[in-house]
Amino acid sequence: MVNPRLISYSIEAKYTETVGFLASLGLNNGAIGKILLKNSSIIGYNVEKRLRPTVEFLKSVGLSQIDLQRVAVKFPEILCRDVGKLLSSNLEFLREVGFTKEQIRLLVVGYPPILVKSTKNSLEPRIRFLKEEMGREIGEVTDYPEFFRHRLKKSLQLRERLLKPKNIYCSLSDMLQCKHNKFLVKFGLVEG
Numbered sequence: 791m792v793n794p795r796l797i798s799y800s801i802e803a804k805y806t807e808t809v810g811f812l813a814s815l816g817l818n819n820g821a822i823g824k825i826l827l828k829n830s831s832i833i834g835y836n837v838e839k840r841l842r843p844t845v846e847f848l849k850s851v852g853l854s855q856i857d858l859q860r861v862a863v864k865f866p867e868i869l870c871r872d873v874g875k876l877l878s879s880n881l882e883f884l885r886e887v888g889f890t891k892e893q894i895r896l897l898v899v900g901y902p903p904i905l906v907k908s909t910k911n912s913l914e915p916r917i918r919f920l921k922e923e924m925g926r927e928i929g930e931v932t933d934y935p936e937f938f939r940h941r942l943k944k945s946l947q948l949r950e951r952l953l954k955p956k957n958i959y960c961s962l963s964d965m966l967q968c969k970h971n972k973f974l975v976k977f978g979l980v981e982g
Contacts, residue, residue, distance in 0.1 A: 804833050811837045812862070815845065816855050821863050829866040840870060847873045851881060852895035865902035876906060887917055893932045900935030907938065914943055924950055926962075930966040934963040952979055 813823045825832065835841055848858055848868075862869060870898055882906070884894050897904050907913055916938055920926050931937045940946050949965055958977055965973070972978040 795871060807837050808833045808835075808841070811841055815862060817859055817862065821859065824863050825866040829870065832866055832870055835870050840872070843873050844869050844871060844877065847877055848898070851898055852891050853898065857895065857899045860899060862903045867910055868902050868905060869907055880905045880907070880913070883913060888928055889932075896932040897935045897938075900932075901938055901948060904935065904938050913938065916946065919946055919950075923947070930962055933961065934966065937962050937966065940966050949973060953977060 809822055809826075812825060817825070832841070843859060848861065850937060853861065868877075881894065884897065889897065904913070917928060920931065920937070921928060937946075945966065952974075953960070953965065955981075956977070960977075964976075968976065
């Protein structure tokens with residue numbers, strides 16, 4: 791069993807309440823099933839104290855109902871996160887570094903973990919690298935929000951170090967959305 795705490799709940803009541811809440815977001819049975827498979831512990835969270843406030847927070851970020859559905863299916867863990875302790879501080883960080891409301895919406899829809907990653911250990915170093923080392927505008931990551939998924943040293947710095955001497959400029963997705971060997975061949979850094 792993935793989450794042993796589940797056996798201590800009144801399963802029928804908790805399940806019905808959680809599924810009802812997810813359905814109220816416009817999610818169909820298939821999407822709800824995916825959410826429960828990815829994050830069965832969602833059943834243990836109080837709908838009124840945790841899930842609903844998180845959904846309201848996500849709406850305040852600018853997410854539409856369709857956006858919410860995508861985020862919930864893609865990264866259901868976000869629904870269980872505390873707005874006051876984590877989500878709002880990450881949102882504030884994104885605003886402080888210069889993202890607009892629409893850019894933040896695009897980032898959250900494209901890469902929901904951006905609201906739960908450590909600002910100090912993950913987001914800040916990547917944004918600093920993007921601006922200072924790569925010489926790019928922060929808005930570029932809205933076209934490829936998964937930029938924040940890539941490891942700083944083993945992916946971002948390495949690939950930038952390989953491209954810079956050859957004066958190769960490309961989109962972040964072209965640079966990062968492939969395995970390393972394909973990247974090397976794609977940019978003529980080795981014989982194919």
